[in-house]
Amino acid sequence: MTRAALLVLADGRFPAGGHAHSGGAEEAVKAGRITGVTGLEAFLRGRLHTAGVVTAALAAAAAAGADPAELDAAADARTPSPALRLTARKLGRQLMRAARATWPSAELDALAGEFPAGAHQPVVLGLTARAAGLGAADAAYCAVYESVSGPATAVVRLLGLDPFAATGVLARLAPELDRVVDRAVSCGTAAPTQGVDVLPAASAPLLEIGAEVHAGWPVRLFAS
Amino acid sequence: MSGVHATARIGARADGRGGTALPVLESDGPLALRRTRGTGEEARVLLVGAMSGPLGGDRFAVEAEVGNGARLHVGSAAATIALPGQTKDEAHYDVRLAVADGGELRWMPEQLISAKGSDLFVTTRADLGADARLVLREEQVLGRVGEEPGRLTSRLTVRVAGRVVLDQELACGPGAPGGWDGPAVLAGYRAVGQLVVVRPEFHRAPTAARSVGEYARVMPLAGPATLVSAVAPDALRLRRALDEALTHVDIR
Numbered sequence: 001m002t003r004a005a006l007l008v009l010a011d012g013r014f015p016a017g018g019h020a021h022s023g024g025a026e027e028a029v030k031a032g033r034i035t036g037v038t039g040l041e042a043f044l045r046g047r048l049h050t051a052g053v054v055t056a057a058l059a060a061a062a063a064a065g066a067d068p069a070e071l072d073a074a075a076d077a078r079t080p081s082p083a084l085r086l087t088a089r090k091l092g093r094q095l096m097r098a099a100r101a102t103w104p105s106a107e108l109d110a111l112a113g114e115f116p117a118g119a120h121q122p123v124v125l126g127l128t129a130r131a132a133g134l135g136a137a138d139a140a141y142c143a144v145y146e147s148v149s150g151p152a153t154a155v156v157r158l159l160g161l162d163p164f165a166a167t168g169v170l171a172r173l174a175p176e177l178d179r180v181v182d183r184a185v186s187c188g189t190a191a192p193t194q195g196v197d198v199l200p201a202a203s204a205p206l207l208e209i210g211a212e213v214h215a216g217w218p219v220r221l222f223a224s
Numbered sequence: 225m226s227g228v229h230a231t232a233r234i235g236a237r238a239d240g241r242g243g244t245a246l247p248v249l250e251s252d253g254p255l256a257l258r259r260t261r262g263t264g265e266e267a268r269v270l271l272v273g274a275m276s277g278p279l280g281g282d283r284f285a286v287e288a289e290v291g292n293g294a295r296l297h298v299g300s301a302a303a304t305i306a307l308p309g310q311t312k313d314e315a316h317y318d319v320r321l322a323v324a325d326g327g328e329l330r331w332m333p334e335q336l337i338s339a340k341g342s343d344l345f346v347t348t349r350a351d352l353g354a355d356a357r358l359v360l361r362e363e364q365v366l367g368r369v370g371e372e373p374g375r376l377t378s379r380l381t382v383r384v385a386g387r388v389v390l391d392q393e394l395a396c397g398p399g400a401p402g403g404w405d406g407p408a409v410l411a412g413y414r415a416v417g418q419l420v421v422v423r424p425e426f427h428r429a430p431t432a433a434r435s436v437g438e439y440a441r442v443m444p445l446a447g448p449a450t451l452v453s454a455v456a457p458d459a460l461r462l463r464r465a466l467d468e469a470l471t472h473v474d475i476r
Contacts, residue, residue: 024408033407046403049395076446077391080453082433085446176402196388201379202401203392204409205416205455212433212441 005132008102010142012153017094018146021087022154022222023047027210029158037162040155041169044148048173050204052147053180054078055122056140057199060188062126063139066196068111068119074196075120081208083215085120087224093118095125105131126188140184144177154222226311227281230255234269234286236327238293243267246296248289255284266295271333273302278317280309280343285318290327290356300333303365303459306374308341314375315344321360325353335363335415335459338397342374347381354385355424359474361466363417365459366396366410373397373414382420382449389447390420410455415462419452421473426450431473440465442473 008014025043028034034043058071079085096118100108107127111119118124122143129139152166183200190198211224232255235248244267251257256272271286278284290296306315317336323329331350338344352358362380366373375397382390394416396404403409410416421431426448434442439461440454452469456462 028407033411039407042403042406043408044403046406046408049401049403050409053401073387073446074391077388080390080392080443080445080451081441082444197381197391201381201391201393203394205394205453206411207408208443208453209441209455212435212443216435 002133006134006138006141009128009132009134010145012149014098016098017091018150020223021091021150022158022224023051023147023151024207024210024214024224025151025154026158026220026222027214028206029155031210033206034155034159036159037165037169040152040161040166041172044151044169044173045176046204047151047207048144048148048176048180050202051207052144053184053200053202055147056143056181056184057188058120058122059126059129059139059143060136060185061191061196061199062123063129063134063136064189064192066191068123068127069114070196071123071191072115072119074199075123078201078203081211083211083224084208087211088120089118091121092124095121095128099124099128099131103128103131107131136189137181137185140181140188144180144184148173148177158221226313227279227283227309227315228253228277229283231285231287232257232271234288234296234298236267236289236294236296237291244294244296255286262297266297268297268299271298271300273300273304277307278315278344279307280315281311281313282309282315284316285320287320288322288329288331290323290329292324292326295328297330298332303335303337304333305337305339306342306344306376307339308343308374315342317344317346319346319348321348321350323350323352323356323358325355327353328357331358331360333361335365336376337365337368338373338376339368340372340374342376343399344374344376346376346378348379350382352382352384352422356384356422357424358382358420358422359470360420361417363415363459363462363466364394366414375399380418380420382422384422384447384449387447389422389445389449390451392418413455413457415456415459417454417462417466419466419470420449422449424448434472436469436472437465440469442469
């Protein structure tokens with residue numbers, strides 16, 4: 001593997017469309033649940049231990065060679081909000097386009113053929129990591145970091161927060177990101193032999209409910 | 225080994241005369257089952273807590289199996305209160321539900337209240353045949369009135385014809401992963417609930433996503449099932465929200 005490939009994949013400028021999404025932060029800001037740095041940190045921590053660990057484990061499992069179609073079904077079962085399932089597939093399709101152009105691979109081609117409307121983004125992410133010569137932990141790190149960095153940037157824009165303060169929150173969360181990656185990798189690498197039921201299913205009721213509320217707005221700054 | 229270990233079992237079968245028989249109705253220790261007056265084709269069972277609990281170290285399980293053509297309704301006489309035990313051990317409450325093709329189960333227990341100092345893991349698993357029908361309610365209340373909650377971890381898995389249509393775990397209270405009380409997860413709400421409705425008709429005509437009142441959302445799942453997810457300030461408002469939502473999704 002090449003370490004630089006991880007930087008290419010994890011870079012916020014990698015053209016996979018993630019910048020248009022707030023990970024539920026826009027709805028939480030509008031509802032008054034995030035009003036400043038303290039609320040942002042609590043939001044990110046909750047997101048990390050729910051959506052974050054689930055997507056990271058799915059990505060790690062895909063990178064470790066678990067059946068992508070089974071992982072996609074497991075992602076559906078862990079995403080009750082239809083708005084969030086649609087978002088995950090749109091993001092998966094966008095990542096697929098960028099990934100096939102960047103690291104051509106027969107596995108990516110096969111997944112794109114099987115899911116023309118897009119597979120869940122973390123499944124595509126895990127196969128992209130494989131195509132780039134990266135491992136399960138790399139895929140999990142990308143997923144976990146994305147689960148908090150996107151919403152942090154969004155809240156900076158939505159509330160006019162000090163970007164240094166928001167970056168400070170991410171830095172404070174770093175040791176927790178490491179622990180979440182460890183758990184995601186241990187479950188994800190077990191999935192090829194033990195099946196997808198070993199993957200975490202941590203849920204955040206307000207992220208699911210909020211995504212449905214957000215999808216009904218006529219005007220939004222972010223797509224989700 | 226400490227704590228009480230108990231498993232109660234219910235088996236429901238079509239009685240051949242348009243009703244439902246209960247060839248299996250096994251109470252065990254603190255888990256007492258009573259058959260009550262049913263309605264038409266449906267048999268009704270009430271789970272009566274004969275002791276308090278579960279306490280730390282206890283392992284409770286309830287198993288219900290519904291055969292082809294049988295209709296079973298299970299309720300409980302009162303809320304279940306998770307309490308701390310004399311040991312530091314966690315408590316476990318496992319619910320295993322199986323509904324065969326052509327069977328119907330309404331699993332409608334009262335709330336689970338997580339009292340301060342308790343540590344409970346709840347696992348609910350429903351396995352349904354392709355044409356089975358289910359209404360399942362699950363309500364969690366974090367702490368008695370004015371009380372901090374204990375630690376509660378609850379996983380709910382629903383399979384239809386072997387395929388998982390819902391797999392959700394909620395962890396909250398002291399010792400749960402961080403952020404559970406924050407703006408992404410519960411944001412100070414003290415009651416959280418889910419209502420799962422599985423109907424073969426949903427294959428052709430899924431329910432529409434919608435909001436019900438201030439607290440509840442109806443979400444069609446990927447499969448012949450719908451989830452109502454709700455958070456509310458207290459148990460009463462949670463129940464009202466779920467009751468109202470049920471009238472929108474419980475087609476027969």
